[in-house]
Amino acid sequence: MIDFSRNHFDLLGLRPGFRVDAEALERAYRDLQRSVHPDNFARASDAQKRLALQASARANEAYRTLRDPVARAEYVLALRGVDAASESDTRLPVDFLTRQLERREAAEEAKDAHDDRALGALIDDARREAADACDAVARLLDASDPATSMRVREWRFLVKLADDLDALRDAQT
Amino acid sequence: MALFQISEPDRSPLPHSKRRAVGIDLGTTNSLVATVRDGVAVVLRDDAGRPLVPSVVRYGEHAIEVGYDALAQAADDPHNTIASAKRLMGRGLADVASDQRRAYRFVDGEGVIRIATRSGAKTPIEVSAEILKTLRARAEASLGGAIDGAVVTVPAYFDDAQRQATKDAATLAGVPVLRLLNEPTAAAIAYGLDNAAEGTYAVFDLGGGTFDISILRLTRGVFEVLATNGDSALGGDDFDHAIVDWVRNESRLPMLSAADARRLTAKAREAKELLTQHDAAPIIVSFADGARLELTLSRETFGRLAQPLVAKTLVPVSRALRDARLTASDVNGVVLVGGATRMPQIRRAVADCFGQAPLTDLDPDEVVALGAAIQANKLVGNREGDDWLLLDVIPLSLGIETMGGLVEKIVPRNSTIPVVRAQDFTTFKDGQAAMALHVLQGEREKVADCRSLARFELRGLPPMTAGAARIRVSFDVDADGLLSVSAREQTTGVEASIAVKPSYGLTDAEIARMLQDSFAHASDDASARALAETRVEAERMVAATKSALAADAALLAPQERNAIDHALAEVQQRLGGEDRDALSAAVSALNAATEGFAAERMDRSVAHALAGKRVDAFDSR
Numbered sequence: 001m002i003d004f005s006r007n008h009f010d011l012l013g014l015r016p017g018f019r020v021d022a023e024a025l026e027r028a029y030r031d032l033q034r035s036v037h038p039d040n041f042a043r044a045s046d047a048q049k050r051l052a053l054q055a056s057a058r059a060n061e062a063y064r065t066l067r068d069p070v071a072r073a074e075y076v077l078a079l080r081g082v083d084a085a086s087e088s089d090t091r092l093p094v095d096f097l098t099r100q101l102e103r104r105e106a107a108e109e110a111k112d113a114h115d116d117r118a119l120g121a122l123i124d125d126a127r128r129e130a131a132d133a134c135d136a137v138a139r140l141l142d143a144s145d146p147a148t149s150m151r152v153r154e155w156r157f158l159v160k161l162a163d164d165l166d167a168l169r170d171a172q173t
Numbered sequence: 174m175a176l177f178q179i180s181e182p183d184r185s186p187l188p189h190s191k192r193r194a195v196g197i198d199l200g201t202t203n204s205l206v207a208t209v210r211d212g213v214a215v216v217l218r219d220d221a222g223r224p225l226v227p228s229v230v231r232y233g234e235h236a237i238e239v240g241y242d243a244l245a246q247a248a249d250d251p252h253n254t255i256a257s258a259k260r261l262m263g264r265g266l267a268d269v270a271s272d273q274r275r276a277y278r279f280v281d282g283e284g285v286i287r288i289a290t291r292s293g294a295k296t297p298i299e300v301s302a303e304i305l306k307t308l309r310a311r312a313e314a315s316l317g318g319a320i321d322g323a324v325v326t327v328p329a330y331f332d333d334a335q336r337q338a339t340k341d342a343a344t345l346a347g348v349p350v351l352r353l354l355n356e357p358t359a360a361a362i363a364y365g366l367d368n369a370a371e372g373t374y375a376v377f378d379l380g381g382g383t384f385d386i387s388i389l390r391l392t393r394g395v396f397e398v399l400a401t402n403g404d405s406a407l408g409g410d411d412f413d414h415a416i417v418d419w420v421r422n423e424s425r426l427p428m429l430s431a432a433d434a435r436r437l438t439a440k441a442r443e444a445k446e447l448l449t450q451h452d453a454a455p456i457i458v459s460f461a462d463g464a465r466l467e468l469t470l471s472r473e474t475f476g477r478l479a480q481p482l483v484a485k486t487l488v489p490v491s492r493a494l495r496d497a498r499l500t501a502s503d504v505n506g507v508v509l510v511g512g513a514t515r516m517p518q519i520r521r522a523v524a525d526c527f528g529q530a531p532l533t534d535l536d537p538d539e540v541v542a543l544g545a546a547i548q549a550n551k552l553v554g555n556r557e558g559d560d561w562l563l564l565d566v567i568p569l570s571l572g573i574e575t576m577g578g579l580v581e582k583i584v585p586r587n588s589t590i591p592v593v594r595a596q597d598f599t600t601f602k603d604g605q606a607a608m609a610l611h612v613l614q615g616e617r618e619k620v621a622d623c624r625s626l627a628r629f630e631l632r633g634l635p636p637m638t639a640g641a642a643r644i645r646v647s648f649d650v651d652a653d654g655l656l657s658v659s660a661r662e663q664t665t666g667v668e669a670s671i672a673v674k675p676s677y678g679l680t681d682a683e684i685a686r687m688l689q690d691s692f693a694h695a696s697d698d699a700s701a702r703a704l705a706e707t708r709v710e711a712e713r714m715v716a717a718t719k720s721a722l723a724a725d726a727a728l729l730a731p732q733e734r735n736a737i738d739h740a741l742a743e744v745q746q747r748l749g750g751e752d753r754d755a756l757s758a759a760v761s762a763l764n765a766a767t768e769g770f771a772a773e774r775m776d777r778s779v780a781h782a783l784a785g786k787r788v789d790a791f792d793s794r
Contacts, residue, residue, distance in 0.1 A: 011779075030395055034562050035778040038591060038652040042322065042351045042552035044717050046764050048771040053651055055775055057593040064589070170491060 007079060008062035018076050018141045020066060029063040070156045073137050073148075082149055096154055100161055107165050119169050126162040133158055192321040194553035195312045196359070196545025197348070199301060199325060199339065201259040201408055202381030202512065204228050205539060206308040207546035208316060209555070214363065214543040217315045224539060226311075228381075229256045230303045232292040239307040248439065251431040252278055253290045257410060258304075260382045261286050261297035262342075263334030265677045270406070276431060285677055298342045298679060299687065305346035319709075322351040324549035326541050328383040329355035330403030330489075330568045332614045333626050333656045334677045340653065341684055349709075351552040353653040356380070357387035358398060358565055359544030360510040363535060365391050372505035373399075375493075377523050377531065378541075379486060380511040382408035386490045388497040388504070394561040400496035400587045401568045402489035407482070409445075409513030415478040416441035416470065420456060424466055433460045444470050449515050472517075479518045486519070487526055496587050507531040512538050564589050567654050571626075573646055574611035576601060578620045583648045586616065590654055595647040597663070604636040608644060612658055625676040631660045633667050704753040711744050711760050718767055721774060728773045740766040 009016040012028040034040075036055035041048050065071045077083075103122060110118040133155035140148040196214075198205045203225040207216045216224040223241070231243035231254040238246065247254045255277065261269065266279055266286055280287035280294045287294040305325075312320055325348070327339050336353055343350045357376035364370065371391055378385040385403040389396055417437055420426065429437065440458050447454035448470070458466045494501060507523060509531045514520065523531050535543070548563070566589055572582040575598070584594045600608065608631045615623030634642055643663040650656050661668045679687075718741055726734065740763040747756040 030393075030562070032779065033395075033564065035781065036775065037562060037564075039352070039552060039563060043554055043713055045714055045721075045767055045771060047768040048717070048721075048775070051771055051775045053591050053649075054593070055779065056652070057591040057649070060589045060592055061594075166495065170495065 008066055008075065011058065011062050012066070014066075016076070016079065018073055018138055020072065022067075025063070025066055029059060032059045069134055070152065070159055073141065073152045073155070076141060077148060077152065080144070091150070092153055092157065093150070096157075100157065103161065104164075107168055111168055116169070119165065123162055123165045123169065126158055126165060130155060130158040130162060191555050192553040193312070193316045193318060194351075194546070194549035194555060195308075195316075195320055195323045196354075196542050196547070196549045197305065197308055197323055197325045198356070198359075198542035198545060199259065199304065199308075199327075199342075200228055200380055200541075201257050201383060201410065202228055203538065204304050204308060205542035206312050207539070207542040208312065209546050209550040214546045214550075216539050216542055217311055219311065226304065226307055227256075228259065228304050229254060230258070230300045231255075232290040232295065234291070237292070237303055239303050248432050248435040251276065251435050253292075255288060255290070255295070255297075255300045257382055258297040258300040260406065260410070262301065262338040263332065263336070263677050264297075275434065285679060296679065298338050299345060301339070301342035302345035305343055305348050309346060309348050320349060322549055322553040323348050324352050324354050324359075324545040324552065325350055326354050326356045326359050326545050327654075328378075328380070328403065328405055329357050329385040329387050329398075329401040330383065330405045331654075332405070332569055332624050333571070333654070334614075334624065335405065336654055337678050340655070341679055344684060345687055350653075351549060353655070354545055354548055355385070355387065355398070355401070355565055355568075355654075356383075356541045357385045357401070357508075357510060358389070358396065358563065359542075359548065360508055360535075360540045361387070361389050361391070361396055361544065362547050362561075362563070363540045363544035364508050364532065365396060370506070373499065373503055374506050374508060375490075375504045375527065376508045376510060377486075377490070377514065378403075378510035379513040379519060380408050381513065382406070382410050384408060384486055384489065386486075386493045388493050388499065395564065396561065397564045398566045398587075398589075399499070400493045401566055402493035402496070403568065404485065404489060407485055409442075409511070411482055412445055412479055412513065412516070413438055413442045415482065416445060416456075416475070419470075419474070419478055420466070420468060423468060426466075430461060433458075436460065437466075445475065445516070448472050448475050449517060476518055479516065483518050483522045487522065490526060501527045504529075508540075509533050510537050510540055565652075565654070566590060567592070567650055569614045569624075570616055571612070571614050571648055571650070571656060572623070573598070574613060574620050579618055580613050580615070580620055580623050583646065584650060588650075590650050591652050592650045593647065595645050598644045598646060599640050600634070600637065600642045600644075601639050603639050605639070605642070606634050606636070607632045608634065608642075608660075610646065610658070610660055612656070626656065627658070627676055629658070629660075631662065631667065634662055635665050635667075704751065704756075707753050707756050707760070708748060711748055711756055714760050714763055715741065715744055715748070718763060721767070721770065725770075725774050725777070728777065729770060733769060736766045737763075737770065 007016065012025065012032065014020060014025060014028060033056060036052055036059060038049065038052045038056055041052040065075050103126065107119055107122050110122065133151060137148060137151050137155055140151055194208065196207045205216050205224055205226065207214055218224050226240040227244040229240065229243040229247060231238040231246050231250060233253070243254055247256060264286055265284065266281070269279065269286065278289040280289050285296050287296055309320060325339060325343055327336055340350055340353060357378045360376050360378065361374060374389050374391060376387045376389065383403065383405050384407040385401065387401040388399045390399055420437060420441065437458050440456050444454035444456050453469050453471045456468045456470055460466070504527055507527045507529065509520070509523065514537050520531060566587045567584065568586060570582045570586045571584040572580040575581045581596065583596050584592055609628065610631065611620070611628050612626045613620060613623040614626055617623055631644060644660055645663055646658065646660045648656060648658055659668065718737065729737070740759070744759040744763050747759045750756070
């Protein structure tokens with residue numbers, strides 16, 4: 001049987017860790033899909049069809065998680081027994097949250113004033129800070145620093161914020 | 174004297190005889206069927222050389238007419254002549270637009286739409302099945318025998334109910350569906366394989382009643398859909414209606430009868446098509462009471478009427494680009510699909526949006542069917558050296574109703590399919606014995622703003638305090654983009670026993686009954702047909718098992734091998750007989766006997782993929 005308990009890195013034949021070669025990841029995913037995708041089994045037995053469906057879905061899940069840096073960081077932490085993505089643990093530093101709240105208000109104001117340049121600057125800012133968080137998380141993970149979780153939560157928050165502001169900007173046009 | 178070749182009963186005389194595979198584009202306005210012949214995809218034509226079948230069905234006094242014959246009667250027999258049934262697929266009466274509401278006599282009721290005709294109440298699924306039957310007959314006549322497999326296209330933005338309705342229509346029509354394929358993806362295959370293109374492409378598909386935009390990346394034989402968006406109720410028809418409304422206003426027309434409305438709509442469409450080449454088009458309509466209407470529509474006026482609709486297409490475009498995390502300038506090429514993209518207003522808007530002239534080398538009416546035929550040819554096993562892979566997505570998020578009328582998303586939109594995702598839920602009352610699950614599709618947060626797909630119940634929960642139960646709801650979306658949902662209480666293992674009841678579809682029992690009815694009306698003998706279908710399935714299973722054994726018999730222990738051989742022999746023996754139930758049971762037994770073997774082969778192929786080796790010998794066919 002396919003070992004569905006294997007972790008995402010194992011399944012794709014990659015060395016576990018946050019730093020992943022994007023091209024190697026993509027290649028491994030495609031090679032795997034080429035052999036397990038249901039399109040290869042359109043006329044096969046029902047048992048084989050069912051297996052192809054499961055294996056292909058499993059490959060998609062692994063790729064989806066490892067391709068997205070935030071999800072990958074959370075996953076690496078999960079493999080180390082730390083649940084950074086837990087809904088019950090949403091702790092974030094107060095000054096961080098205050099700053100994001102101010103950002104969101106500034107974005108709403110810029111939108112109401114049809115000031116696209118200001119809105120664009122806010123989005124760039126949030127993206128830059130998210131990129132900084134990414135670098136920081138990579139270093140913290142290398143060092144197995146216990147503060148990683150908090151930084152990952154901040155990072156996810158920033159990415160979400162930037163996406164929301166993007167959507168806000170789209171809605172005004 | 175010629176020597177006749179007699180082949181063994183289970184062997185085809187030609188070692189690589191081609192299987193009959195077709196691609197079907199079931200369109201709002203027109204439908205087509207195509208196949209791959211000598212390595213080239215071609216649309217199959219009727220005796221008069223026409224590639225299209227107008228998607229119109231007339232329930233006549235003596236017979237059912239489909240296509241041009243039905244279209245010709247549309248104005249004279251409006252209530253029994255159904256056009257654009259695709260817009261009603263997977264929908265309820267409340268969804269029907271006012272213009273379509275006027276066109277037919279709808280039967281009041283919940284759930285799936287029913288239209289009153291002289292042949293009784295018909296669902297859009299049955300109407301679509303008539304079109305599919307016509308296409309099937311055309312394909313069988315052209316290919317010289319029963320179809321082995323078909324790929325049927327659907328708009329990328331079709332939700333689960335609309336996809337399921339399409340698949341049900343194919344079942345009713347006796348079309349063996351290998352896969353439902355998204356229309357823009359089909360077009361990309363037709364284009365991509367022709368041009369050996371690499372890069373990022375946008376497919377802008379404006380059909381008669383639906384609009385799709387898909388962003389794809391093509392790399393080394395992999396078609397990967399990055400994002401899709403659209404509007405499943407926006408198409409060329411709406412431009413016709415805009416003209417009709419303008420005419421009504423200009424001429425202060427009274428309420429028109431259904432027949433007169435059909436006449437006017439047909440003339441509006443003609444004018445729209447004329448304006449592609451000309452600066453002005455006449456609209457001349459003779460009504461039933463002898464009144465005559467004469468107007469001229471200028472290209473300028475039409476441009477003004479079309480503008481809001483054109484603008485409506487650009488909203489999904491920017492959403493799709495955002496979901497793909499791309500900008501318009503990242504797109505290497507834009508492909509236009511669908512007859513409505515012939516309008517110069519659309520071409521200009523697309524060119525402005527992407528900063529480049531769109532690609533139009535393939536006929537926008539035919540390209541979807543051609544791509545579907547190429548995919549069908551591959552799925553059915555007629556490999557001709559093409560080694561490409563398609564990775565598509567679901568267009569709309571799937572979720573479940575939670576407290577307060579909100580939707581908890583379980584599978585986000587643009588997830589690559591197939592996808593399996595689970596989420597845990599809990600009870601909110603002490604001793605709660607049952608849990609009602611409401612499955613929804615859409616992007617909004619409130620239940621009322623999303624589409625209801627199905628409801629089912631998990632019963633027999635043991636008494637627990639509120640919040641103690643852990644109910645894992647699992648969403649499985651297959652490669653057709655079709656969803657199945659299961660639920661299981663984790664601590665006790667209680668499973669949802671109730672089958673999904675579709676909100677706007679047919680149940681399996683209803684489909685079975687319709688099939689029975691159609692057999693009863695036709696001269697076709699139901700049991701003979703059922704036996705023939707079971708035989709096809711059995712032959713497929715025998716062939717799959719033999720090729721698996723030929724490739725990987727070494728993986729089997731003698732005992733396993735023995736069991737498979739035994740089950741195989743049983744199926745082969747039953748194939749010679751007339752007992753459908755016995756044959757069916759033998760096929761099930763063979764399926765069961767090969768289960769472990771299938772798993773081992775799959776595992777091995779995964780291992781090989783990881784080792785960076787392609788396992789060409791690993792071929793299930």
